[in-house]
Amino acid sequence: MTHSPLPVILDGDPGLDDAVAWLLALASPENLTVLGVTTVHGNVALPLTTRNAGVTLALAGEAGQKVPVYAGADRPLVRPPLSAAAVHGDTGLPAKHLPEPGRDPEAEHAALFIIRTVRERPGEVTLIPTGPLTNVALALRLAPDIAPLLREIVWMGGSTAQGNRTPAAEFNALADPHAAQIVFEAGVPLKMVGLNVTMQCIATPERVAALRALGNQAGAVCAELLTFYAAVYQRRYGLSGGALHDPLAVAAALRPDLLTWHPMNVQVETEEGLNLGRTVCDLYGVTAQPANAQVAVGVRDDEFFELLLERIGRLP
Template sequence: MTASVLPVILDGDPGLDDAVAWLLALASPEVQVLGLCAVHGNVGLPLTTRNSGVILALAGRTDVPVHVGADRPLLRAPLSAAAVHGESGLPATGLPDPVMPPAPEHAVTFLIDTARAHPGALTLVATGPLTNVALAFRMAPDLPALLREVVWMGGSTGHGNSTPAAEFNALADPHAAAVVFSSGTPLRMVGLNVTMQCVATPERVEALRRLGTRSGEVCAELLTFYAGVYRERYGMTGGALHDPLAIGAVLWPELLTWQAMHVDVDTQPGPNFGRTVCDLYSVTGQPANARVAVAVQDEPFFERLLGRLAQLP
């Protein structure tokens, strides 16, 4: 690994858009993926674990371990997004089986050990509920200061998608998100306010299919399924590229506009449970604890995403 290559861990709950995101990371020379950490979320942990191995097999990678993490939130009852992602999480035909079994080390232990082995250098990209990350922070109080940064796809400066107030990854474990946002770790948030601007339109799905690769065809099939859900729920022409944009934030941060602000996570029962309360105008006077994406250059992002996916088998 050269000085210009970022060591990263991908933590998430694949998942349609997680799969596209992780394929993007695995295809990108700017990062070295040290491991995948599966967590509960879009579907249950056994499926997110299996899907992690499927993604590696699609990418032709046998050098990246899969670590199994938390199967439930810290306090609340588990959620599922199978209605959005399909019962398996990856509703595509002809998917390869995982090539390797999961690693024996628990995801939380792997996060702690890897951060200590790369002090100040490791980027953790979380595209699901933050349960694994919060557990690691609680078990290893030195961990937040050791990370280069955490980049999280979750939350929003405005509306939610699972409730009027809450985005799914935040709602799936708001107590974990509260731990991470209060930890002092360098943190960037890529929320619905920008990810809903990045849509896999029919033209973009067809561009993926025209790559003529198995990975391109799988991505096109997954995003076609996704588009059906988004047409029914939101009247949109395609699904939003939520998780791929979080990877894009690591690879090409200049494509997003960032604003430092204080973010609280509402953990109180009621209509705002799971909401990320973003102090856009510094009305509270509290110091910023995150850099939040507030705008994105959508076209350049998709063109770069397409170019990277073209490098995969």
């Protein structure tokens, strides 16, 4: 049986693993039709994430030429903005010889683009956010009517267990916990791809070498970005490479069968304190609250990387 490509909007804060994730999406036209990319504050400031979106589209060659970019929220709904420049470098894309963006961002705000597109294609659009959920929350608050019109949201964020920015909180959840809670409360079909699975997907030296050996610019840039990333992960976690957080979320939209999913009730801690930004996942149903998300709890790591390698190899 053949299926039509899934219409998707990529929302994120590129950021080096966002860039790798978006290249995976753009290299998969038989599975995904990228309607647009929307940028948000997060790993670096909004002007940089927006520029990096254009750079990523240019890296994808013809696959990225006609994809529009929409800049969105430059700060969280309530709290001051965070930055992950210590992990992603001052620009967010620490690589040499990057192409210039091929087109300017559109004038329309990211949240308004999401609203318009979902209304135009009811029941069809999947959002794949790989950063703070500010744009998505704004869209749902400005236009609550789109909640039942969305096909699905597949978010890289949160964790069933440990955090990374704090002991309790994963960065994307902590960067705008109020937005994350709005999204989890919206009643939209939602998949959460959190640290508990993404930290199983490591860009080891062998995997980085395989990307470099593809012989194309996209593979070389991915290898360079992941080499920078590896140094941070070696210092912080004692791992041999960086975790492929955001690419796994795109893979979850491409091939949900690569992951094991459990329905859970998930709440996001919005009170200041040690647990701010924690995604409180009811793994065992102890609250008797209905599930509001499908949460990834396992992944076939080798198959995921084989998919990533094959798709990046398609690009120029």
